[in-house]
Amino acid sequence: MNIVISALFFLIMVFLISLIWTNTHGAPWVPTSREVINTMLTMAEIKPGEIVYDLGSGDGRVLIAAVRRFGARAVGVEMDVSRFLWSIAAVTLLGLGKQVRVIRGDFFKVDLSEADVVFTYLLQNTNDRLKDKLRKELRPGTRVVSNTFTFLGLPLVRNDDELKLFLYRIT
Numbered sequence: 001m002n003i004v005i006s007a008l009f010f011l012i013m014v015f016l017i018s019l020i021w022t023n024t025h026g027a028p029w030v031p032t033s034r035e036v037i038n039t040m041l042t043m044a045e046i047k048p049g050e051i052v053y054d055l056g057s058g059d060g061r062v063l064i065a066a067v068r069r070f071g072a073r074a075v076g077v078e079m080d081v082s083r084f085l086w087s088i089a090a091v092t093l094l095g096l097g098k099q100v101r102v103i104r105g106d107f108f109k110v111d112l113s114e115a116d117v118v119f120t121y122l123l124q125n126t127n128d129r130l131k132d133k134l135r136k137e138l139r140p141g142t143r144v145v146s147n148t149f150t151f152l153g154l155p156l157v158r159n160d161d162e163l164k165l166f167l168y169r170i171t
């Protein structure tokens, strides 16, 4: 019984630390709705085989939609352990293990240079810190779609005022 209580306590602590860590290092978990994901993916004009990154991939819903609806290959980066494990389980159950890779870590430390499309749903101050990394690592032509928050200084191609979506193209 003691072992069970200790294990439970340990898991709760991991969950809480992870939650606090992501909130202070990037953004809290607020999932994008299915409707918004659809519009984001359509805005980015993803072609089959393109590599789509979701920075802070949560439960993997953007990755899964990019692969299933657009035939993309998808890479997620997620810092929070519980959501990382959840997304791995979802991807595995759906049989998408070959098309989706999820990295457990900090997207500020991951090389983004292979991306054709990058999605973000973070916070304004996180976008402000991320902007120079995107400029430095992404190839010309790479599209960046941001939910709710802007990347001031990146070339804006289109925006959806109603859904608060912003499409940029790296030059």
Ligand SMILES: C[S@@+](CC[C@H](N)C(=O)[O-])C[C@H]1O[C@@H](n2cnc3c(N)ncnc32)[C@H](O)[C@@H]1O
Residues within 6 Å of the ligand: 022, 023, 025, 026, 027, 028, 029, 030, 031, 032, 054, 055, 056, 057, 058, 059, 061, 062, 077, 078, 079, 080, 083, 105, 106, 107, 108, 120, 121, 122
């Ligand atoms: C607003 S949620 C968006 C989740 C998903 N992209 C979606 O649209 O449904 C932000 C996610 O980013 C993760 N996150 C925050 N900072 C991070 C960092 N520095 N590196 C990796 N993931 C991070 C959080 O754990 C959370 O799951």
